[in-house]
Amino acid sequence: MIAGVIAAVAFVLICLLVVMLRYMYRHKGTYHTNEAKGTEFAESADAALKNDPTLQDAMDESRKEYFI
Structure with a gap:
């Protein structure tokens, strides 16, 4: 009886290990990134941000912020 329980637990652990591996x-x-498409060939960060359509409305030329 005890051997059957031990064998069943060992079988379940081995199955979980196989699925995990x-x-x-x-x-x-x-991995997935949230970077804008086509910005890898930009000359500078400003040029990359200017061409990003999602940031067109939010950009103001008088104030530039850079987060490092």
Whole structure:
């Protein structure tokens, strides 16, 4: 009886380990960024921000802020 319970727990732990390793292997190195598309070739940060359509309304040329 005790051997059956131990075997069942060991089987469940091995299954969980296999599922976890498979998930980690399939998602290895994948990440998502929220950077604007097409800004990697911009000459400066100002040029990249000027071409970003989501920031067109929010930009004011007189005040520039840079967050480091």
